[in-house]
Amino acid sequence: MVKFLRERFATMAPYHSAYLTEGVILNSNESPYSVPEELVAYMKERVGDLLVNRYPDTDSLELANAVAKVYDVKIENVVCGVGSDELIDCILGSTLEDGDKVLMPYPSFSMYSQFTQLNSGQMIKVPLKSDFTYDVTAIKEVVCKEQPKVIFLCNPNNPTGCIFTRDEIRSILEVAKGLVVVDEAYAEFSEKEISMIPYVNDYDNLIVLKTFSKAYALAGARVGYGIACEAVINLINTVRPPYNVNIFSQAIGTWAIEHRDIFLENARRIVDNRKMLEQGLRNLGLKPYPSEANFVWLTLPESVFEALEEKQIYIRKMKIEDSIYYRINAGTPEENNKLLEALKVLV
Numbered sequence: 001m002v003k004f005l006r007e008r009f010a011t012m013a014p015y016h017s018a019y020l021t022e023g024v025i026l027n028s029n030e031s032p033y034s035v036p037e038e039l040v041a042y043m044k045e046r047v048g049d050l051l052v053n054r055y056p057d058t059d060s061l062e063l064a065n066a067v068a069k070v071y072d073v074k075i076e077n078v079v080c081g082v083g084s085d086e087l088i089d090c091i092l093g094s095t096l097e098d099g100d101k102v103l104m105p106y107p108s109f110s111m112y113s114q115f116t117q118l119n120s121g122q123m124i125k126v127p128l129k130s131d132f133t134y135d136v137t138a139i140k141e142v143v144c145k146e147q148p149k150v151i152f153l154c155n156p157n158n159p160t161g162c163i164f165t166r167d168e169i170r171s172i173l174e175v176a177k178g179l180v181v182v183d184e185a186y187a188e189f190s191e192k193e194i195s196m197i198p199y200v201n202d203y204d205n206l207i208v209l210k211t212f213s214k215a216y217a218l219a220g221a222r223v224g225y226g227i228a229c230e231a232v233i234n235l236i237n238t239v240r241p242p243y244n245v246n247i248f249s250q251a252i253g254t255w256a257i258e259h260r261d262i263f264l265e266n267a268r269r270i271v272d273n274r275k276m277l278e279q280g281l282r283n284l285g286l287k288p289y290p291s292e293a294n295f296v297w298l299t300l301p302e303s304v305f306e307a308l309e310e311k312q313i314y315i316r317k318m319k320i321e322d323s324i325y326y327r328i329n330a331g332t333p334e335e336n337n338k339l340l341e342a343l344k345v346l347v
């Protein structure tokens with residue numbers, strides 16, 4: 001071990017993901033569709049006016065204002081980040097003292113535990129039920145017993161696609177003394193009314209996280225935002241790095257939220273593609289779990305993953321306890337068909 005490195009991080013691995021640009025890429029929950037032509041045209045026109053020699057607006061005010069308008073909140077209720085990943089880190093950085101408890105259902109988005117470890121917190125994992133739905137009773141019991149400083153509720157859940165109802169989230173908020181982070185990265189894909197954004201000002205311990213990386217097809221721009229009461233936003237801003245969102249991403253995000261109908265229509269198309277994928281998998285005798293997101297969660301026979309990779313079809317493999325599961329995001333109908341055709345001879 002190199003002496004000057006921090007020993008408590010020695011068990012962690014650097015994040016690595018192959019940069020794939022070819023093949024059927026169904027492993028990162030991205031949009032299979034590129035951004036609208038109008039956005040490309042807008043950026044071509046805008047790029048000359050953007051003052052790249054200057055730092056960007058440190059508070060991303062144009063973007064925050066556009067977000068505030070859409071959700072009918074005040075600009076003071078919005079914080080913008082380099083993806084919602086950065087905001088997860090800022091939330092924990094502004095909240096945790098050494099050893100403080102953080103709760104997440106499990107499995108859920110891996111960065112909750114990664115950032116908890118980096119911010120010296122202690123993660124408590126509450127298992128999902130055996131059918132991979134949320135165990136709200138167990139979550140509330142653990143919240144009451146442990147009173148974690150931060151509680152992550154991913155809605156819909158990555159990687160399983162299950163959801164909380166609004167009433168379930170309210171019931172958790174009722175017993176939680178710590179900050180409840182509702183991560184709505186995939187909420188645009190749900191056909192149920194689940195968003196907690198309309199209620200952020202009813203609670204002093206609720207923050208909703210959103211990203212442009214999924215339904216808005218802007219994963220490469222790295223931009224997201226959080227919506228909460230002013231006090232929570234102020235706290236996060238104390239640790240948010242200056243000039244965090246670059247000038248291009250601020251402009252792209254602002255255009256996207258101002259033209260959200262285009263993206264929401266695309267999200268509906270992606271949901272149709274997910275339903276097609278689910279049906280195709282069921283026709284092969286496979287059993288995807290019910291999903292409200294742009295991906296499905298299932299078990300597959302051994303060695304399918306490697307066989308698909310050989311055909312340049314990429315899905316996500318995850319080890320949960322001692323079992324292996326797979327998460328596959330919806331592609332275009334053509335991509336779904338390529339996967340299903342390949343699976344036909346493998347399952």
Ligand code: PMP
Binds near residue numbers: 029084109154213224
């Ligand atoms: N939350 C969830 C549940 C996610 O799946 C992801 C991305 N995989 C993020 C947050 C982070 O998204 P980004 O940083 O791209 O905004």
